[in-house]
Amino acid sequence: MIPRHLQIAVGILLAAVLGMGFYVGRIRGRVQQPEPTADSRPVAPPAPGPTERVTLYVAYDAGGVLHAQAASIPLPSARQQRTEELLRALLDVYLGKDSPHPLAPGSDVRAVYLVDPGLVVIDLNAAFANGHRSGVLEEELTLTSMIQTLSANLPDILRVKFLVEGRERDTLAGHADLSSMYDTIAVSQLVAQMQ
Amino acid sequence: MLLVAAILPLHSADEKHIVIYAPGTTFSLPVTDREGREYVGLLECVEPLGTVSARIDSQHWKLRYDDGEADFTAGKNRAKVRGRDTDFPGNFLLENSRGLVPLVSLGTLLPRILNSPVSFNPLSRRLFVGNVATHFTAQLNRTTPPRLIMNFTAPVNPTIATEPGRLRMSFTREPLVAPGTPTLTFDDKTIPSATYIENNGVAEISVSGSAPLMASFSNEGRTITVAPVPQQPAAPGPSVPSAQNPPGATPAPGPPKVTPINAPHYYAVIDPAHGGDDRGVALSDSLAEKDVTLSIARRLRQEFESRGIPTLVLRDSDLSLSLDDRATQTNTARPTVYVSLHAASDGKGVRLYTSLLPSGVENNGPFVAWDTAQTRFLPMSRATAQNVAAEFQKRQLPVRNLQAPLRPLNNLTTAAIAVEIAPNSGDVTELTLAGYQQNVASGIATAISAMHNQLGGSQ
Numbered sequence: 079m080i081p082r083h084l085q086i087a088v089g090i091l092l093a094a095v096l097g098m099g100f101y102v103g104r105i106r107g108r109v110q111q112p113e114p115t116a117d118s119r120p121v122a123p124p125a126p127g128p129t130e131r132v133t134l135y136v137a138y139d140a141g142g143v144l145h146a147q148a149a150s151i152p153l154p155s156a157r158q159q160r161t162e163e164l165l166r167a168l169l170d171v172y173l174g175k176d177s178p179h180p181l182a183p184g185s186d187v188r189a190v191y192l193v194d195p196g197l198v199v200i201d202l203n204a205a206f207a208n209g210h211r212s213g214v215l216e217e218e219l220t221l222t223s224m225i226q227t228l229s230a231n232l233p234d235i236l237r238v239k240f241l242v243e244g245r246e247r248d249t250l251a252g253h254a255d256l257s258s259m260y261d262t263i264a265v266s267q268l269v270a271q272m273q
Numbered sequence: 274m275l276l277v278a279a280i281l282p283l284h285s286a287d288e289k290h291i292v293i294y295a296p297g298t299t300f301s302l303p304v305t306d307r308e309g310r311e312y313v314g315l316l317e318c319v320e321p322l323g324t325v326s327a328r329i330d331s332q333h334w335k336l337r338y339d340d341g342e343a344d345f346t347a348g349k350n351r352a353k354v355r356g357r358d359t360d361f362p363g364n365f366l367l368e369n370s371r372g373l374v375p376l377v378s379l380g381t382l383l384p385r386i387l388n389s390p391v392s393f394n395p396l397s398r399r400l401f402v403g404n405v406a407t408h409f410t411a412q413l414n415r416t417t418p419p420r421l422i423m424n425f426t427a428p429v430n431p432t433i434a435t436e437p438g439r440l441r442m443s444f445t446r447e448p449l450v451a452p453g454t455p456t457l458t459f460d461d462k463t464i465p466s467a468t469y470i471e472n473n474g475v476a477e478i479s480v481s482g483s484a485p486l487m488a489s490f491s492n493e494g495r496t497i498t499v500a501p502v503p504q505q506p507a508a509p510g511p512s513v514p515s516a517q518n519p520p521g522a523t524p525a526p527g528p529p530k531v532t533p534i535n536a537p538h539y540y541a542v543i544d545p546a547h548g549g550d551d552r553g554v555a556l557s558d559s560l561a562e563k564d565v566t567l568s569i570a571r572r573l574r575q576e577f578e579s580r581g582i583p584t585l586v587l588r589d590s591d592l593s594l595s596l597d598d599r600a601t602q603t604n605t606a607r608p609t610v611y612v613s614l615h616a617a618s619d620g621k622g623v624r625l626y627t628s629l630l631p632s633g634v635e636n637n638g639p640f641v642a643w644d645t646a647q648t649r650f651l652p653m654s655r656a657t658a659q660n661v662a663a664e665f666q667k668r669q670l671p672v673r674n675l676q677a678p679l680r681p682l683n684n685l686t687t688a689a690i691a692v693e694i695a696p697n698s699g700d701v702t703e704l705t706l707a708g709y710q711q712n713v714a715s716g717i718a719t720a721i722s723a724m725h726n727q728l729g730g731s732q
Contacts, residue, residue: 082410085434087398126469131640139619142619142620142624142673148495155491167331206681212553212554212555212562213554213617213618213619213693214617214624214626214676214677214679214691214693215617215619215624215677215693216617216619218675218677218678221678248680249680250597252547252551252553252554253615253677253679254678254679255631255678255679255680255683258631258644258678258683259631260631261630261631262679264630265629268629268676271674271675271676
């Protein structure tokens with residue numbers, strides 16, 4: 079004959095095991111839920127601020143030209159964030175479906191630095207530069223569209239310098255020079271030829 | 274990978290190589306020394322030529338090529354090829370699963386393995402599969418000056434080097450074979466003879482001359498004409514005296530002129546972009562920008578030299594050159610004009626670029642900032658680009674004239690342009706066509722040689 083207190087203890091333990099099993103099953107079910115599909119687009123926090131009308135200078139590989147294109151994007155009041163948002167709006171065009179000037183998946187601007195009045199340093203990520211198509215015109219279109227988009231919307235920008243992953247680099251993809259600073263006035267004159 | 278090897282410069286001069294010419298492909302393989310003999314990997318020899326597999330079964334190495342099999346035994350000099358015993362000099366070696374055969378045995382083994390005729394010269398290490406040979410004839414036209422006309426049965430693009438008393442043409446990719454006699458004599462004082470030799474996978478034609486010689490191409494690369502360098506080039510202007518008199522030429526009589534500079538003076542510098550590890554644009558799976566630019570550079574040099582314009586090509590082989598090196602060599606040569614060559618698969622026709630100067634660097638007094646050294650020469654660079662564009666328009670080639678942030682243009686102290694050549698038809702293989710390359714090269718040379726007086730003023 080099994081003592082009554084032992085029967086009660088076994089019963090309590092059994093109930094605890096069943097309860098724990100149910101709890102673990104629910105936890106695992108939550109973990110095994112399908113993960114959202116990986117999105118290769120650059121992740122950018124939503125920009126606070128009112129929507130503003132801006133002009134993007136978009137490169138078109140067909141014809142090798144730049145076209146001014148109006149867009150409405152939320153722009154914060156801080157100058158540095160405004161610069162970043164302008165560039166991200168341009169990259170969204172290039173990374174989207176039916177892009178007129180495709181960039182490598184994951185291309186992004188890591189940071190923008192306003193070094194002194196008139197000088198902007200744009201730090202590109204490795205995917206941007208390493209995956210960029212090689213060619214004089216392809217590379218030139220990318221850089222000039224970024225510079226012209228900034229100078230058209232932020233006229234006080236006079237010079238632009240590019241970095242890749244925080245470091246200087248000779249060329250974007252074998253051709254366009256990244257070692258020097260770009261003069262926005264000279265680029266504007268060039269863009270006039272490219273439209 | 275071997276297909277890639279076939280389009281790469283075949284080998285360096287110091288290493289032992291065998292070059293195999295077959296229909297549709299030419300490739301080079303390293304030759305290694307084992308047991309006092311020259312050996313080569315057998316699988317590598319046949320891999321580009323058909324469907325191949327190899328497997329090891331104990332000491333046996335079995336090679337399957339299309340529908341036939343060859344069975345080799347490590348350390349033995351007998352193999353069973355397509356069911357027949359075949360003896361060859363030296364032993365078969367098995368090294369890290371790789372089957373090596375004596376180089377001299379290829380003439381015996383390959384015809385049976387490939388089931389195709391093979392011609393092999395083990396001394397020069399050149400092997401021909403099937404009927405791929407390119408023949409040539411040479412005939413001296415006894416004009417004044419005399420001209421040696423060489424006609425080839427297929428287009429050729431040799432590397433050309435000149436030295437006192439000789440012009441040498443090295444054929445690294447072409448399956449050129451010897452004429453009836455290796456030395457051709459012409460009974461002429463200016464061009465007395467031409468000699469054909471082969472060594473380490475390269476065929477060479479050496480033309481002897483009592484005057485400096487130059488070679489020019491025509492007939493889609495099927496004809497090479499060797500002639501003395503003109504004594505008095507017509508084009509160079511009076512302000513570039515040393516450019517008027519190529520090495521060996523006699524100055525024309527007339528009023529006293531500026532004393533020619535003794536150091537070599539190049540009127541034009543050609544810079545084939547990229548090279549070495551820097552392949553440039555991958556124009557297709559097997560075509561790299563660096564190879565197209567080199568090929569066009571050689572044609573452009575011929576075009577310049579045929580107009581009596583002394584020309585320096587910054588790289589005449591698959592060399593790696595930094596942008597600073599290119600700028601330094603160019604500025605040291607003090608040329609009148611610099612032409613950088615690029616190739617692209619996108620777009621149509623030709624794009625011409627002059628420097629888009631960077632910001633923030635000033636030239637002060639006699640000191641010229643490296644990044645903006647081009648500033649003073651930019652008007653002349655733009656004029657050059659406009660003239661070249663006009664010449665291309667005459668030739669009905671689509672052309673665009675732009676500025677570009679393209680080094681080393683901004684570091685150069687001379688008129689400087691970059692030419693980016695895209696196919697006119699949209700088909701990237703057009704970039705390799707001799708006729709298209711020649712048209713582009715001829716257009717550049719014609720436009721620039723027409724500007725001698727104007728460019729001379731920029732010096």
